Amino acid sequence: MDCPDTCSLDVSVVNGRVQSIGAGSGNPDTDGFICTKVRRFTRRQYHDDRLLYPERRIGPKGSGRYERISWDDAIGEITTRFRATAEEWGPEAILPYHYGGSNGKLSDERLDHLYFAKLGASRLGKTICAVPTTLVAQGMYGRMPGVPFAEYANAQCIVIWGANPKASNIHLVPYLKAAKRNGAFVIVVDPARNFSEQEVDLHLEVLPGADLPLALGLIKIWRDRGMLDSVFLKEHCVDADALLNAANAWPVDRAAEAAGVARSDIETFAEQYAKASPAVLRCGWGLERNVNGGQAVAAVIAMPALLGKFGVPGGGYTMSNGGAYRFTHPPVPIPEWRTREINMTQLGAVLTEPLDPPVKGLFVYNANPVATTPDQNRVIRGLERDDLFTVVFDQVRTDTARYADIVLPATTFLEHWDVRVAYGAYVVGGTQPVVTPEGEPQSNHDVFAALGRAMGWEDEPFHWDQETAFRKVAEAVSANGDAMDVDRLADGAVQRTYTGGVVQFETVFPRTPDKKVHLTPDVLGAEPYQYREVGNSAFPLALISPANDKMVSSSFGEYNYPELFVDMHEDDAAARGIADRDTVRVFNDLGEVVCRARVRGKVRRGVVLMPKGAWRKSSMNGMTSTALCPATVNEVGGAARFNDARVEVEPRPSGEGT
Numbered sequence: 001m002d003c004p005d006t007c008s009l010d011v012s013v014v015n016g017r018v019q020s021i022g023a024g025s026g027n028p029d030t031d032g033f034i035c036t037k038v039r040r041f042t043r044r045q046y047h048d049d050r051l052l053y054p055e056r057r058i059g060p061k062g063s064g065r066y067e068r069i070s071w072d073d074a075i076g077e078i079t080t081r082f083r084a085t086a087e088e089w090g091p092e093a094i095l096p097y098h099y100g101g102s103n104g105k106l107s108d109e110r111l112d113h114l115y116f117a118k119l120g121a122s123r124l125g126k127t128i129c130a131v132p133t134t135l136v137a138q139g140m141y142g143r144m145p146g147v148p149f150a151e152y153a154n155a156q157c158i159v160i161w162g163a164n165p166k167a168s169n170i171h172l173v174p175y176l177k178a179a180k181r182n183g184a185f186v187i188v189v190d191p192a193r194n195f196s197e198q199e200v201d202l203h204l205e206v207l208p209g210a211d212l213p214l215a216l217g218l219i220k221i222w223r224d225r226g227m228l229d230s231v232f233l234k235e236h237c238v239d240a241d242a243l244l245n246a247a248n249a250w251p252v253d254r255a256a257e258a259a260g261v262a263r264s265d266i267e268t269f270a271e272q273y274a275k276a277s278p279a280v281l282r283c284g285w286g287l288e289r290n291v292n293g294g295q296a297v298a299a300v301i302a303m304p305a306l307l308g309k310f311g312v313p314g315g316g317y318t319m320s321n322g323g324a325y326r327f328t329h330p331p332v333p334i335p336e337w338r339t340r341e342i343n344m345t346q347l348g349a350v351l352t353e354p355l356d357p358p359v360k361g362l363f364v365y366n367a368n369p370v371a372t373t374p375d376q377n378r379v380i381r382g383l384e385r386d387d388l389f390t391v392v393f394d395q396v397r398t399d400t401a402r403y404a405d406i407v408l409p410a411t412t413f414l415e416h417w418d419v420r421v422a423y424g425a426y427v428v429g430g431t432q433p434v435v436t437p438e439g440e441p442q443s444n445h446d447v448f449a450a451l452g453r454a455m456g457w458e459d460e461p462f463h464w465d466q467e468t469a470f471r472k473v474a475e476a477v478s479a480n481g482d483a484m485d486v487d488r489l490a491d492g493a494v495q496r497t498y499t500g501g502v503v504q505f506e507t508v509f510p511r512t513p514d515k516k517v518h519l520t521p522d523v524l525g526a527e528p529y530q531y532r533e534v535g536n537s538a539f540p541l542a543l544i545s546p547a548n549d550k551m552v553s554s555s556f557g558e559y560n561y562p563e564l565f566v567d568m569h570e571d572d573a574a575a576r577g578i579a580d581r582d583t584v585r586v587f588n589d590l591g592e593v594v595c596r597a598r599v600r601g602k603v604r605r606g607v608v609l610m611p612k613g614a615w616r617k618s619s620m621n622g623m624t625s626t627a628l629c630p631a632t633v634n635e636v637g638g639a640a641r642f643n644d645a646r647v648e649v650e651p652r653p654s655g656e657g658t
């Protein structure tokens with residue numbers, strides 16, 4: 001799944017059916033356990049909502065009424081409709097809408113890209129996640145590989161900023177515990193409370209969007225006290241001035257007020273992190289999802305450079321390690337594709353506002369935009385358009401699939417080949433089919449191959465079988481210059497990469513053109529490190545929608561999150577006359593969500609929380625957190641700003657209809 005850990009799995013199959021899934025051997029980071037989400041994957045595999053056959057819509061959009069059709073009919077109808085659309089409106093009227101799915105290198109941006117590039121379809125800006133972090137890490141460090149998780153056990157100070165390893169990076173947790181036993185000082189920066197007081201030493205409950213002033217306040221303390229590592233800065237860094245000047249405007253009292261944390265906690269953070277060695281920073285994706293996201297990520301990952309925390313095992317930072325891998329050559333050559341780019345975060349507006357040409361054909365795969373894309377009401381209105389031809393290709397009948405004209409059933413990772421490079425652990429894995437699908441699900445590779453052949457295209461990749469495609473992709477993967485052993489990957493072995501260890505500024509270095517750390521990368525725009533406040537007096541509560549331990553994005557929402565809750569601070573609840581489990585209305589100018597309140601100390605005052613990716617059936621009015629999230633985008637990469645949602649919550653009188 002889309003998870004940094006990239007476990008290897010042992011799957012037990014009896015009479016052609018999966019019986020159990022557990023941790024496989026061969027991947028040291030799996031460490032004998034996997035998450036319950038995947039341990040119970042058989043629930044998705046054999047769920048009533050699993051799509052088994054291609055289907056054609058026979059009821060109104062959204063009704064979920066379909067009839068079974070053959071694959072030949074489905075491929076033929078899509079081909080005919082897309083041809084007609086391209087002829088009447090131009091091929092840019094067709095839009096592929098996808099994200100990572102299970103993040104396999106075969107399942108996304110391979111044959112699908114070849115198909116849509118040859119069609120001349122619009123391109124999709126994949127902005128829903130990880131864009132500011134990726135662009136900033138590229139600009140500052142050239143996506144240098146990060147501190148391996150096992151090294152966290154040796155750190156004397158650990159900072160976890162905007163991440164919840166308990167939900168989405170569980171194999172880091174044992175190392176955090178080991179470090180704590182060894183006397184490490186553990187700091188968490190997060191508006192939500194995911195750790196107990198025994199697990200962490202300092203928790204800064206930063207206000208959503210205010211990570212930037214907090215980071216700048218820390219930097220000002222270190223600068224004023226002469227604690228910056230001037231030797232490291234001189235030898236390895238450039239463009240520090242804009243960052244240090246911006247920090248100058250954030251005395252600790254001002255930073256504390258903006259971030260909503262105690263001045264003394266900022267002082268403690270500054271002191272503990274500065275004096276520790278090794279000190280390591282785990283930077284997550286929570287801090288990027290707001291107007292200041294890109295700027296905040298840059299200020300945060302500048303900290304180890306400013307204090308010279310590199311050069312020792314366990315010292316430095318970890319963000320995504322996806323940049324540790326390269327393709328030596330394109331495994332599926334894509335012809336030049338320079339059509340317009342459409343920002344996926346703004347799908348609602350794209351489908352409902354004038355556009356030239358309008359989107360008339362939509363192909364959704366590896367994604368469930370009704371549940372995951374901001375401005376849910378508008379996304380649904382767009383999908384309801386009668387003149388929009390929509391294909392949804394997925395494993396289960398998602399909220400989005402209910403609006404499709406044609407539904408295509410997709411295989412799971414238990415049924416197809418794929419290549420998986422980790423973005424947390426240092427491993428590459430091969431995925432092999434272990435069962436034959438029930439019904440007629442097909443892999444992404446096979447479906448886009450069939451679509452390409454239906455267009456009459458002769459490109460060789462449209463004629464590869466899955467295993468051939470697997471080998472072509474695996475052959476192209478390189479980690480630190482090392483090629484993969486494709487046969488071993490095909491046999492199920494996990495290939496460890498960077499076997500000599502990763503020590504930043506000892507075994508790995510910035511991959512920027514001049515090998516320096518660029519402390520003010522160009523992606524920060526004309527006003528780097530300038531803070532913008534998001535406030536709305538009518539809607540005083542900040543809504544966050546983080547990852548959780550029940551779903552991977554929206555996957556498993558079909559059964560694993562049956563009832564939607566909004567978490568509130570006890571003071572915010574009391575001020576509104578709301579008690580635990582009361583039915584409430586969460587609302588703003590964009591929409592409303594009716595669900596139950598949970599008042600159990602999960603979030604700080606002024607913040608409410610709903611899970612990322614919940615399905616419509618989990619709430620009482622069929623709307624979820626994205627109905628309240630604006631589709632405005634970050635200046636860094638046009639990224640989504642989910643955590644800029646501001647809302648109000650009120651009790652909902654019992655008996656009021658939904």
Ligand code: SF4
Nearest residue numbers: 003006007034035038
């Ligand atoms: S989702 Fe993450 S923790 Fe769970 S099995 Fe997959 S890689 Fe492991």
